[in-house]
Amino acid sequence: MLHVVTTQWLSAGPTVLAAFLASLVEFVEALTIILAVGSVRGWRDAIGGAAAASAILLLLILVLGSALSQIPLHIVQIVVGALLLLFGLRWLRKAILRSAGVIPLHDEAEAFAKERQAIQKFGKVRGFDRVAFGASFQITMLEGTEVVFIVIAVGAGGTGFLVPAGIGALAAFVLVILLGVTIHKPLSAVPENTLKFIVGILLSAFGCFWFGEGLNISWPGSDLSILALLLGFLIASRVGVWLCRRQKRWVSATASN
Amino acid sequence: MALPAAKAMGICNRKQLGGDVKIIKTISTEIFGLFIDDGSLAIAIVIWLAGAGIVIPHLIISPLFKGVILFIGLAVIPVESAIRRARR
Numbered sequence: 001m002l003h004v005v006t007t008q009w010l011s012a013g014p015t016v017l018a019a020f021l022a023s024l025v026e027f028v029e030a031l032t033i034i035l036a037v038g039s040v041r042g043w044r045d046a047i048g049g050a051a052a053a054s055a056i057l058l059l060l061i062l063v064l065g066s067a068l069s070q071i072p073l074h075i076v077q078i079v080v081g082a083l084l085l086l087f088g089l090r091w092l093r094k095a096i097l098r099s100a101g102v103i104p105l106h107d108e109a110e111a112f113a114k115e116r117q118a119i120q121k122f123g124k125v126r127g128f129d130r131v132a133f134g135a136s137f138q139i140t141m142l143e144g145t146e147v148v149f150i151v152i153a154v155g156a157g158g159t160g161f162l163v164p165a166g167i168g169a170l171a172a173f174v175l176v177i178l179l180g181v182t183i184h185k186p187l188s189a190v191p192e193n194t195l196k197f198i199v200g201i202l203l204s205a206f207g208c209f210w211f212g213e214g215l216n217i218s219w220p221g222s223d224l225s226i227l228a229l230l231l232g233f234l235i236a237s238r239v240g241v242w243l244c245r246r247q248k249r250w251v252s253a254t255a256s257n
Numbered sequence: 258m259a260l261p262a263a264k265a266m267g268i269c270n271r272k273q274l275g276g277d278v279k280i281i282k283t284i285s286t287e288i289f290g291l292f293i294d295d296g297s298l299a300i301a302i303v304i305w306l307a308g309a310g311i312v313i314p315h316l317i318i319s320p321l322f323k324g325v326i327l328f329i330g331l332a333v334i335p336v337e338s339a340i341r342r343a344r345r
Binding site: 082089204219225233237 | 299303306309323327334340343
């Protein structure tokens with residue numbers, strides 16, 4: 001009994017973690033923009049836009065969730081696996097380049113200051129502020145669509161993974177809302193690149209696993225092989241950071257000679 | 258990948274119909290960008306997956322090696338792409 005519970009937890013653990021961390025990155029980015037819009041244009045319409053988009057996204061999850069159950073599982077696994085890999089490997093590449101110092105790190109506080117400055121150029125209105133509502137709506141829709149995709153992608157490839165993925169995303173949502181309401185500032189202390197690194201590895205491992213399942217590869221240890229894939233992508237990306245640093249040093253040395 | 262608020266506000270500030278069409282277009286473009294921002298990376302992933310999808314089911318080897326073959330390509334692609342970017 002204990003073995004079954006441990007195995008189930010081990011299988012669901014990476015799903016919850018992947019959905020939580022990936023959603024956390026997206027919610028932090030959305031919060032920065034909504035805080036910028038709300039602090040300059042007023043909170044009522046900024047929050048209204050975000051709430052309207054959240055309602056549409058919730059509807060999207062319900063519709064897509066039930067529609068996916070109508071499609072044969074191996075087709076879902078191949079499509080979702082391929083999309084996860086396109087998404088995850090893209091994040092992983094960016095995180096490797098940021099860790100190696102090839103491209104700059106993302107700074108939420110700087111982004112917040114820039115957004116505030118840019119928004120102040122727009123004239124204020126009395127009553128319903130369509131511009132603030134629309135901007136908040138659009139940003140929540142965009143970041144939220146990423147969260148919906150992540151939840152469905154990490155959850156839809158196997159039986160019983162959708163609920164743990166949803167729980168992970170919901171936990172991230174509650175955490176960001178609580179932090180946003182409490183500190184009223186962009187969450188610049190969140191180590192965004194480290195999170196993106198971990199999420200890139202998690203999404204790539206899930207993508208590889210689901211795609212392989214779709215091809216009828218019988219992974220040794222079944223779901224537990226996701227852990228081996230996580231380790232494999234971690235090692236590959238650390239090697240990638242090391243090689244990129246070397247390459248950068250070589251380019252600098254060549255340029256200075 | 259946050260859409261700049263000022264860009265979103267600029268779109269929302271335009272006339273209603275044009276603004277709505279532009280909002281949908283912007284959201285669609287940004288969603289497409291979730292999966293593809295570096296064309297060569299995306300092409301390499303798609304080619305590897307298509308090749309794996311065609312070849313792997315026909316290989317008479319243990320499932321472990323099938324998984325390892327799929328993984329190796331996927332681990333090498335982002336590293337090679339990052340090194341190429343670092344070289345610029």
